[in-house]
Amino acid sequence: xxxxxxxxxxxxxxxxxxxxxxxxxxxxxxxxxxxxxxxxxxxxxxxxxxxxxxxxxxxxxxxxxxxxxxxxxxxxxxxxxxxxxxxxxxxxxxxxxxxxxxxxxxxxxxxxxxxxxxxxxxxxxxxxxxxxxxxxxxxxxxxxxxxxxxxxxxxxxxxxxxxxxxxxxxxxxxxxxxxxxxxxxxxxxxxxxxxxxxxxxxxxxxxxxxxxxxxxxxxxxxxxxxxxxxxxxxxxxxxxxxxxxxxxxxxxxxxxxxxxxxxxxxxxxxxxxxxxxxxxxxxxxxxxxxxxxxxxxxxxxxxxxxxxxxxxxxxxxxxxxxxxxxxxxxxxxxxxxxxxxxxxxxxxxxxxxxxxxxxxxxxxxxxxxxxxxxxxxxxxxxxxxxxxxxxxxxxxxxxxxxxxxxxxxxxxxxxxxxxxxxxxxxxxxxxxxxxxxxxxxxxxx
Amino acid sequence: xxxxxxxxxxxxxxxxxxxxxxxxxxxxxxxxxxxxxxxxxxxxxxxxxxxxxxxxxxxxxxxxxxxxxxxxxxxxxxxxxxxxxxxxxx
Numbered sequence: 219x220x221x222x223x224x225x226x227x228x229x230x231x232x233x234x235x236x237x238x239x240x241x242x243x244x245x246x247x248x249x250x251x252x253x254x255x256x257x258x259x260x261x262x263x264x265x266x267x268x269x270x271x272x273x274x275x276x277x278x279x280x281x282x283x284x285x286x287x288x289x290x291x292x293x294x295x296x297x298x299x300x301x302x303x304x305x306x307x308x309x310x311x312x313x314x315x316x317x318x319x320x321x322x323x324x325x326x327x328x329x330x331x332x333x334x335x336x337x338x339x340x341x342x343x344x345x346x347x348x349x350x351x352x353x354x355x356x357x358x359x360x361x362x363x364x365x366x367x368x369x370x371x372x373x374x375x376x377x378x379x380x381x382x383x384x385x386x387x388x389x390x391x392x393x394x395x396x397x398x399x400x401x402x403x404x405x406x407x408x409x410x411x412x413x414x415x416x417x418x419x420x421x422x423x424x425x426x427x428x429x430x431x432x433x434x435x436x437x438x439x440x441x442x443x444x445x446x447x448x449x450x451x452x453x454x455x456x457x458x459x460x461x462x463x464x465x466x467x468x469x470x471x472x473x474x475x476x477x478x479x480x481x482x483x484x485x486x487x488x489x490x491x492x493x494x495x496x497x498x499x500x501x502x503x504x505x506x507x508x509x510x511x512x513x514x515x516x517x518x519x520x521x522x523x524x525x526x527x528x529x530x531x532x533x534x535x536x537x538x539x540x541x542x543x544x545x546x547x548x549x550x551x552x553x554x555x556x557x558x559x560x561x562x563x564x565x566x567x568x569x570x571x572x573x574x575x576x577x578x579x580x581x582x583x584x585x586x587x588x589x590x591x592x593x594x595x596x597x598x599x600x601x602x603x604x605x606x607x608x609x610x611x612x613x614x615x616x617x618x619x620x621x622x623x624x625x626x627x628x629x630x631x632x633x634x635x636x637x638x639x640x641x642x643x644x645x646x647x648x649x650x651x652x653x654x655x656x657x658x659x660x661x662x663x
Numbered sequence: 664x665x666x667x668x669x670x671x672x673x674x675x676x677x678x679x680x681x682x683x684x685x686x687x688x689x690x691x692x693x694x695x696x697x698x699x700x701x702x703x704x705x706x707x708x709x710x711x712x713x714x715x716x717x718x719x720x721x722x723x724x725x726x727x728x729x730x731x732x733x734x735x736x737x738x739x740x741x742x743x744x745x746x747x748x749x750x751x752x753x
Contacts, residue, residue, distance in 0.1 A: 232703055233680055239696050240688040242746045249695075249743055252703055253736050263709040274712055277722045281729025288730075289737025297694070300738055305701045308731040312707055314724035318716030423697055426704045431674060433710040438664045440673050442710050447674050448681035449704040455685045456693060545690070552693030559691075559745040570690055 224262050225441035231255035232445050236452070242565075259441060294560055295519045298550040302348040302419060305426050309340025312429035313396060319436070324387045331380040331395065333432035338399025339406065340425035346407040347418060351549055353517075365409055372402040415549040417457045417471065424453025456551050463545035463571065465607040492644025494653055497585070497620045498660030501531055504582030506538040508574065510611055511554050512547050514588015514624060518650035521561035524587060527654055528563065530661045540581075541567055542574045542611055544592040571609060579615035586613055587622040588650045594635045603633055619643045622653045695742040702735025 232255050238248025260278070264271060285304075292300045316334045320326055379395040382388075410418050427449030434442025461471055501507050509528065515521060531537040541563060547554045558568060578584060586593055593613045597605040613619050614637050621638065623645060637643055646653045688696050708728035714721050 229677070233684055235703075236681070236684045236696070236700070237687065239692060239699060240684075242689075242692065245692060245695065246743050246747050249699055249736070249739050252699060256703065256706065256732055256736075259706060259709050260712070263712045267713050273722070274725060277725045278708070278729045281726040282733040284726075285730040285733030285735070286737050289734040290741070292738070294741070297698075297738060297742065300734070301694075301698050301701055304698075304731050304734045304738070305704075307727045307734075308701065308704050308707060311705075311711060311724040311727040311731065314720045314727065315707070315711050315714050315716065318714055318718075318720030318724065321717040321720065322715065420697065423701055423704070426701070430704050430707045430710070433707055435667075435670055437710055437713060438670065439710060439713070440665065440670065442706060443670055443673050444677040445703055445706045447677040448684070449700045451678045451681035452685045452696070452700045455682060456697065459690075543690075550694055551697055552691060552695075555691040556694045556742050556745060559742075565691070568691070 221262060221266055222440065224258075225439075225444075228255045228259050228262070229441055229444040231258075232448060236448065293519075294557070295516055296352075297556065298415075298419065298516075298548070298553060299348050299351045301550060302344045302351060302422070305419075305423050306341045306344030306348065308426040309337040309344065309422075309429055312337030312426070312433055313341060313399075315433055316436075317392075317396070320383075320392050321389070326383045326387065326392060327436055328380075328384050329432045329435035331383050333429050333436060334392075334395055335376055335380055335399045335402075336425050336429035336432055338396060339403040340422055340429055342400040342403030343407040343418070343422045343425070344403075346404055347415070347422060350407075351415070368405050369402070372398070372405055376402055414471065414546075416546055416551045416553065417460050419550045420453045420457040420460065422453070424450050424457065427451075427453060460545055460551060463609065465609060489638035489645045490641070490643060492620060492646055494646060494656035495660050496644060497583075497646060498657045500618050500620075501527075501537065501583050501585065501657075502535040502661055504531075504537050504617075506540070506577075506581040507531060507583045507585060508540050508542050508578060508581045508613075508616065510542045510544070510547075510584060510586045510589050510593060510613060511558070512544075512587065512589020512592060513549055513553075514622065514650045516548055516553060516557055517588065518624075518652075520587060520649075520651035520654050521557040521563075523651050523654040523658060525558070525561040525563050527585075527658050527661065528567070530658060534661070539567060540569055540574060540577070542569055543571070544589070544611060545571055547589055547592055571611075575609070575611060578612045582617045584611075584613040584616035584619045585622070586619065587654065588624075590621075590623070590635055591633065593637060594633060595637060596633055596635070605633055613637065614640055614643070617642060620646055622646045622648070622650050624649060692746070695739050695746070698735055698739040698742060702732055702739055705729070705732030705735060708732060 235248040235252035238244040312333050316330045376398045383392050427446045430446030528539040543554045596603040597608045597610045705728045711724035
């Protein structure tokens with residue numbers, strides 16, 4: 219009974235810590251509070267359970283060291299991948315617990331079955347997300363048009379197997395449930411990419427929370443249920459906020475078709491190429507420059523070069539520099555904010571969508587670095603486009619637009635950006651970091 | 664052991680609390696928030712320790728959850744340090 223009271227305190231600590239994460243001033247203390255809660259929870263468990271403690275401690279320590287090691291070793295540009303992997307491991311842990319209990323007790327409760335499904339989805343989905351973020355090419359399954367059908371079939375299959383294991387004790391049936399959950403995670407995430415990635419990452423995060431909830435039901439543990447549902451609902455809320463910001467709904471997100479290849483691309487027209495020198499010249503003579511970062515900035519780790527550019531423009535040429543952050547820029551929620559924070563860009567220069575969308579017509583130059591779809595005017599005009607309805611930055615309204623892009627061609631969504639062919643658009647092809655450093659060289663002269 | 668009704672009540676109330684806590688988070692901090700909530704979902708480790716199941720799978724779960732927790736906190740700490748650094752300068 220004492221343990222229950224203790225659990226309530228720990229759950230309260232987690233709630234307060236999440237609340238403290240809401241502003242930068244209290245965030246660090248909030249995270250420390252959360253870590254403290256976690257340590258208390260583990261110790262309270264040790265006190266309760268009669269076990270060979272040393273074995274558990276040894277395994278726990280090994281896991282802790284592995285986690286800290288990779289957590290500190292990982293490059294700052296790989297944070298999104300890291301979050302995906304860690305999340306997957308949490309899901310896998312739920313699957314392992316369920317497997318262990320099933321092998322020993324030969325009896326499966328509905329909660330264990332649901333835990334396997336949520337955990338399995340979180341694990342395999344996160345691994346696919348990781349591979350995609352890592353840029354590893356996985357053979358794409360060609361079922362984009364049939365996405366809903368395939369996932370519905372996986373849902374039915376998994377549901378049948380989950381019901382099955384509750385009523386007849388069969389280890390092979392249980393293993394089939396494990397595999398079907400894993401496979402479902404794969405087909406759920408496989409065809410999704412680009413601007414939808416932050417949403418998927420949030421949803422996968424949510425799944426591992428629900429897996430924790432289910433194990434909590436199986437073990438009648440209120441701490442697992444309360445903390446798991448905090449995480450579960452958190453992932454859903456984040457995903458919902460982003461879906462709203464793209465003007466979509468959950469149903470639309472999964473049902474809209476992605477165009478892989480636009481055959482309508484007009485080859486006779488070629489975008490106008492600019493040079494870093496042109497960009498430097500235009501921007502230093504500008505009154506106001508808006509920088510629009512995207513995943514390309516993260517991939518090239520260009521945030522420091524970008525920050526330097528902003529500083530030189532501001533301090534040497536007196537240009538007003540603002541950063542425009544689209545809600546789904548990058549590959550995880552808040553991705554751009556983390557990177558700009560790392561490069562020490564001032565908060566006061568960073569603006570969210572609503573705060574800056576009207577300012578493009580007033581600015582002399584827009585510097586779009588590694589972003590594409592979030593500026594595509596087809597989202598406003600072309601009803602047939604998969605991007606249609608998503609609010610985009612109207613960068614074309616700026617007097618000149620510079621697109622820093624690694625290669626020519628369409629964005630992640632596969633939709634060609636008509637802005638590239640506008641007379642006031644200049645393409646700067648190359649690695650985002652190198653191009654920006656080039657620009658800085660000319661600005662420094 | 665608690666009845667299903669009690670556990671379900673905890674679930675529903677915790678969902679409401681979570682909903683309101685997360686709505687207040689500023690968009691700039693979404694990444695650390697996600698990483699942090701990812702870390703605390705590793706609380707499943709206490710389920711693994713308390714589980715009376717097969718030893719091997721139990722240990723596997725403890726290991727994985729420990730990586731999840733400590734890796735998650737390490738990543739969150741690194742993200743938050745970047746924001747804190749700036750706060751300090753002002």
